[in-house]
Amino acid sequence: xTMRTPLxxxxxxxxxxxxxxxxxxxxxxxxxxxxxxxxLVIFILMHLGATRAEIIDNMRNPIVxxxxxxxxxxxxxxxxLGMRAIIEDYVHGEAAKLTLLVLNSxxxxxLGVAAIYAILKMSFGS
Amino acid sequence: xxxxxPTARPLSPHLQIYRPMLTxxxxxxxxxxxxxxxxxxxxxxxWLSAAALSDSHFNLAQSFFxxxxxxxxxxxxxxxxxxxxxxxxRHLIWxxxxxxxxxxxxWMARANLAGxxxxxxxxxxxxxxxxx
Numbered sequence: 001x002t003m004r005t006p007l008x009x010x011x012x013x014x015x016x017x018x019x020x021x022x023x024x025x026x027x028x029x030x031x032x033x034x035x036x037x038x039x040l041v042i043f044i045l046m047h048l049g050a051t052r053a054e055i056i057d058n059m060r061n062p063i064v065x066x067x068x069x070x071x072x073x074x075x076x077x078x079x080x081l082g083m084r085a086i087i088e089d090y091v092h093g094e095a096a097k098l099t100l101l102v103l104n105s106x107x108x109x110x111l112g113v114a115a116i117y118a119i120l121k122m123s124f125g126s
Numbered sequence: 127x128x129x130x131x132p133t134a135r136p137l138s139p140h141l142q143i144y145r146p147m148l149t150x151x152x153x154x155x156x157x158x159x160x161x162x163x164x165x166x167x168x169x170x171x172x173w174l175s176a177a178a179l180s181d182s183h184f185n186l187a188q189s190f191f192x193x194x195x196x197x198x199x200x201x202x203x204x205x206x207x208x209x210x211x212x213x214x215x216r217h218l219i220w221x222x223x224x225x226x227x228x229x230x231x232x233w234m235a236r237a238n239l240a241g242x243x244x245x246x247x248x249x250x251x252x253x254x255x256x257x258x
Contacts, residue, residue, distance in 0.1 A: 027218065027221055030214055030217075030218065031218065033211075033214070034211065034214075034215070037207070037211065040170075041207075041249070045249070045252060045253060045256055046256070048253055048256045048257050049256070049257050052177055052181055052184040055177050056177070072170075072171075072174075075167065076167070079160075079163070079164050079167065082160050082161075082164070083161070083164055086157065086160075086161060111167060111168070111171050114171050114174075114175055115170075115171045115174055115175075117175075117178070118171075118174040118175045118177065118178035118179075119174065119178075121178040122177060122178045
């Protein structure tokens with residue numbers, strides 16, 4: 001048991017030196033989401049009622065497959081950062097917070113791998 | 127020691143007694159729509175995976191999205207995405223230090239809400255034109 005106050009314990013340690021970078025990353029990813037999600041919406045709009053063969057045929061274009069992969073990565077990255085902010089705001093128990101942060105990483109990573117695998121499989125021909 | 131007398135000072139406003147304001151509700155809605163999209167993206171990854179896997183997987187996904195229930199979900203998804211996107215643009219404007227004027231804040235909140243509804247309807251009209 002220490003007699004030091006919480007303020008006394010952290011005083012003089014300085015910041016973690018990564019706050020500004022994290023803040024900037026959130027904004028840059030959010031900005032990237034604007035054109036990329038617009039592309040995604042147009043892609044879906046243009047493939048309404050399309051057959052599977054037509055979708056796969058358009059996916060052979062590396063620009064289409066590349067933009068689609070980039071949009072999924074940007075969206076999932078933004079989701080991961082956003083959910084992290086929500087968890088850190090509302091979950092104060094250390095164990096529960098860490099568990100949810102790991103689940104957040106796992107969830108977005110699994111969706112990302114599934115999406116990229118599907119895009120590449122279609123682009124390289126299935 | 128001096129006696130501490132209870133004074134009728136105003137206390138800091140608490141959530142339950144706070145008069146709901148548009149900007150406050152829009153702030154909450156931005157977070158709620160973000161959280162909803164977080165789970166809604168499963169539908170997008172499902173659609174992409176089904177298209178990559180096989181005809182039967184793809185047909186199953188398409189039959190869900192073509193069903194009235196799937197269409198309601200997709201309509202909600204569209205509005206949620208557009209509302210969160212417009213809200214995100216507002217936040218990016220604020221991040222540059224602009225738009226904190228009380229009049230501008232109120233105007234932007236209204237534009238966000240109205241814009242999300244108008245754009246959702248326009249997108250669905252475009253979708254029906256593509257399908258026809």
